[in-house]
Amino acid sequence: xxxxxxxxxxxxxxxxxxxxxxxxxxxxxxxxxxxxxxxxxxxxxxxxxxxxxxxxxxxxxxxxxxxxxxxxxxxxxxxxxxxxxxxxxxxxxxxxxxxxxxxxxxxxxxxxxxxxxxxxxxxxxxxxxxxxxxxxxxxxxxxxxxxxxxxxxxxxxxxxxxxxxxxxxxxxxxxxxxxxxxxxxxxxxxxxxxxxxxxxxxxxxxxxxxxxxxxxxxxxxxxxxxxxxxxxxxxxxxxxxxxxxxxxxxxxxxxxxxxxxxxxxxxxxxxxxxxxxxxxxxxxxxxxxxxxxxxxxxxxxxxxxxxxxxxxxxxxxxxxxxxxxxxxxxxxxxxxxxxxxxxxxxxxxxxxxxxxxxxxxxxxxxxxxxxxxxxxxxxxxxxxxxxxxxxxxxxxxxxxxxxxxxxxxxxxxxxxxxxxxx
Numbered sequence: 001x002x003x004x005x006x007x008x009x010x011x012x013x014x015x016x017x018x019x020x021x022x023x024x025x026x027x028x029x030x031x032x033x034x035x036x037x038x039x040x041x042x043x044x045x046x047x048x049x050x051x052x053x054x055x056x057x058x059x060x061x062x063x064x065x066x067x068x069x070x071x072x073x074x075x076x077x078x079x080x081x082x083x084x085x086x087x088x089x090x091x092x093x094x095x096x097x098x099x100x101x102x103x104x105x106x107x108x109x110x111x112x113x114x115x116x117x118x119x120x121x122x123x124x125x126x127x128x129x130x131x132x133x134x135x136x137x138x139x140x141x142x143x144x145x146x147x148x149x150x151x152x153x154x155x156x157x158x159x160x161x162x163x164x165x166x167x168x169x170x171x172x173x174x175x176x177x178x179x180x181x182x183x184x185x186x187x188x189x190x191x192x193x194x195x196x197x198x199x200x201x202x203x204x205x206x207x208x209x210x211x212x213x214x215x216x217x218x219x220x221x222x223x224x225x226x227x228x229x230x231x232x233x234x235x236x237x238x239x240x241x242x243x244x245x246x247x248x249x250x251x252x253x254x255x256x257x258x259x260x261x262x263x264x265x266x267x268x269x270x271x272x273x274x275x276x277x278x279x280x281x282x283x284x285x286x287x288x289x290x291x292x293x294x295x296x297x298x299x300x301x302x303x304x305x306x307x308x309x310x311x312x313x314x315x316x317x318x319x320x321x322x323x324x325x326x327x328x329x330x331x332x333x334x335x336x337x338x339x340x341x342x343x344x345x346x347x348x349x350x351x352x353x354x355x356x357x358x359x360x361x362x363x364x365x366x367x368x369x370x371x372x373x374x375x376x377x378x379x380x381x382x383x384x385x386x387x388x389x390x391x392x393x394x395x396x397x398x399x400x401x402x403x404x405x406x407x408x409x410x411x412x413x414x415x416x417x418x419x420x421x422x
Contacts (some may be wrong), residue, residue: 028138037105038054038075039371041384042339043277044341044367045325047059047267048267051380054073055119056169057123057125058221059203059205063109070422071108073416074107076414079103082097082409083096084096087404096130098131100129103125113302114159116374117157121153121169122152124149129145140182143182147175153265155169156168163209168202169420173226175194188235189235189237191236204220206218218265223260225257226258228295231255232251236250246302246309247302252297252299257373261287264286283323284320291316292316315353318353325422327339327340328340336372341367343363365386367386369384383414387410392406392407
């Protein structure tokens with residue numbers, strides 16, 4: 001029987017299970033998916049906009065300034081993304097063949113009184129699909145994953161006067177994931193799945209309109225500790241290994257907890273001219289709290305903790321990351337809006353901990369879109385396109401014995417409708 005407790009195999013197993021829990025909450029192509037508003041995304045996903053209910057996700061205080069008693073907004077995106085890997089020593093190359101990902105957003109807000117507003121937001125801030133194929137060189141790390149996640153946020157806001165409001169939202173997060181990978185050391189495969197990961201958090205904010213031409217948004221989204229308590233692991237391995245010291249069963253379960261980062265956002269919109277506005281955002285993401293990931297299998301000894309091989313812990317050592325965004329909107333006519341934007345989004349993953357299930361890079365993105373209003377601006381149609389390119393980076397992951405260079409790029413299309421009936 002192969003020596004499954006060897007250091008190299010244990011590290012690979014630790015990586016794979018830690019990956020399962022990680023991607024059950026995180027976006028596999030770069031963590032935070034900044035696609036919670038069609039109009040916002042066209043302007044680099046800037047936040048200081050109170051046209052409709054989509055502000056609920058960005059800053060709960062903003063719903064108090066929506067110029068309609070009732071506002072409903074909905075939108076969806078299609079993401080076409082690809083990651084590439086090269087071993088610089090052997091010149092081996094691989095790239096993903098990802099299915100199209102479709103994050104969405106739905107928001108509703110209502111003015112209960114002149115000062116008190118309530119709302120609800122349903123978004124998918126983390127989610128994607130990555131497929132490296134079953135034969136690539138890193139198949140023992142990951143072959144494919146599919147992730148779906150949802151943030152449900154009821155919101156309340158109070159406007160103290162004509163220029164200032166505060167708001168708070170409660171976040172309940174749920175998620176599911178499917179991961180597949182090879183175990184070449186035993187001529188087998190593993191499929192990991194978790195359909196019930198969940199966590200809770202909050203979103204608070206202040207919104208200022210000191211003049212008719214200036215909007216200032218300050219918002220904080222708390223950390224969310226996602227709990228996986230009933231994940232399943234199915235092992236397609238030779239029958240002779242079932243019941244061994246490492247593989248007690250072909251079907252096991254695990255539990256774990258993963259911290260999602262907090263997020264602070266400062267956003268500003270200034271109307272330079274009656275038909276021209278400029279927006280900017282600065283984001284800080286608190287990923288530094290993500291130092292290790294630890295999980296616990298029920299039976300199989302596929303961990304890397306010497307005192308208990310059903311427990312695995314892998315280093316992450318993430319860092320605080322930042323994003324800067326700038327966007328603009330010009331009203332070509334009373335009903336037609338033209339939009340452009342640019343943003344730089346820093347990766348929290350260090351070179352020494354980069355891995356192919358989260359091919360994260362520093363990103364530069366160009367955004368653009370159009371919007372058109374119907375029926376005296378009661379109904380609005382928005383279209384958005386985004387192209388981002390990841391800065392090529394070197395990989396020096398000693399823990400997983402994984403080295404090389406990586407880069408990625410994506411193209412996104414978005415479509416949204418907003419209804420402000422009265």
